[in-house]
Amino acid sequence: MSHRHLVTGPRHTLIHLTPAITLLLGVVLVLVMLVSIGVGAVAIPLETVWGVIANRIVPGSVAADWSAGRESIVWEVRAPRIALGAMVGASLALVGAALQSVTRNPLADPHLLGVSSGAAFGAIFVLLHTGLFLGVVTVPLFAFAGALGATALVVLIANLTAATSASRLILAGVAVSFIITAGGNLFIFMGDPRAAHTVVFWMLGGLGLAQWNQLVFPLAALVVCGSYIIANARSYNAMTLGDESATTLGIPARRFRLVTFIVCALLTGSAVAFSGVIAFVGLMIPHIVRMIVGGDYRRVLPLSALLGALFLVVTDMLARTVMAPQDMPIGILTGLIGGAFFIILMRHNRAVG
Template structure:
């Protein structure tokens, strides 16, 4: 039996049991999130975690046998943290999958077009220069605005130079990213050195500042942008074949690509605004999913979202327990795992790059 048949056999079996695989990933996400609430510098037993959650969702339905301190740790600190981690992981994985389609570039991820650099610049302006003049929402708002502004600049420059094909649009994004990153570095240099460590931690990523009040923003972005990308899964399939093939199928390739970029900017901006820069999730997760279920975006998008959510919750657990009570920046964990994964991927698949 050929190697091709050996590969196709297991994949065919997986595709036949796709609903079972999806249900299994949903269950795994739920379990990982419960464990994520349990572990940390102060461990909380799983039965207490479950009791606290049920008691807050349905007050008086269970007997309270835990302290107010544990209740606060679980409900006010860790539950919003793991929910935010799941939302961010799903968002970044969706963006990576979509960008890899419309750019036909296997190295594409949410940072490709300078979106994250723009968000970082917005946060630097607030943390080092303007201060929190709008309260806690100031940093996320400026980060979100920076991400959208950077994307608008990329799309504007691309239109002015007629660089709407995939490769030239990517190069435009890289060029704009360098400029925005330099402006961010200048902002750090000119800012208060005593506050620089806050900016550096934010740029390395983390979920330690998550709050219930913040969750609706990235959740709405994930729901809206995720629904658009999923509804256009067939178009994303066509874009992987090239602009000519997509146009033959009735898809306005250049226009659709720019719309996807804008949707990805919204999704990335909302994610980065609340978590800082978390690298490699958008690059690694879609590759992993395609290795298992193939390249059909009707399967790749929802499964990437689930796997991305699971991965980031697990990465955040590792960030909390490696050197307690300190939190290792989340971007350090994802960068290490993603870098090793990518080296292995290049070794296995010589066509990459």
């Protein structure tokens, strides 16, 4: 299913303003991240937030007139959490946009294709049955292995059932997602009830366990895989036209789709390993971007990354205030927002329904 859009009227103007929109979104993202660090059970003024961060980056650059407790809240608790939220939001949005192109299905996202379920399965297995026997990298490695395994299973089932078309690939992904989710639930049922409670909260999505020394993994995945996806924007444009058209343009469609699945598995596994399962970000954000600037992936991909990061940072800020002083799992909020968006999308695009 193609994402081509007619460029008329106001949208034509917005397309020409894409660089300005990108810059504006980047500035807004940084400002919202700073504001978000100050929001929570203990409110911290923006000038204090900025002072703590500046002092950490360049020691002695700002006179420290704040307490050690506030500095700890800003730098050790909230700043890594907000940074992780931005990385996860950008990663999931890029994955959603890429998968929607190579499957030519506007409903494709890491959750529906089983990639998120596979990553969650790997992480659950570690947390409940093996422990961190490889140290801090154990959960990310197993989450990535689960995501990659789910991707391989989707491709295998698609081949065995002759579901080689992009549209039927989605059906294989949904089936794999249900099966793997059932396996993860079985692991939870068989595991230690005390540990299972922690895993259930993690499965609902959250950023509260973020630590600076762990952010290198999702950051590295975002930089490497995100660069690959954005660098191949023209290929994703071609893939929306169908395999035959893409092949005519010199793109090996099946191989490119497989590589995209692997890259998306790495991005999703890295995100899920540290944030839990956060659904609908990859579905919503690319659609919103296409509504604004059209279907050209040279614009869709970078704007999706920025808007996805902004969306998750704002959603996390809401999650910390709705039930303060407790944190609401962020996956609950994204599920509510995403479900409403899904209904609106079906209402306005009957072809999707």
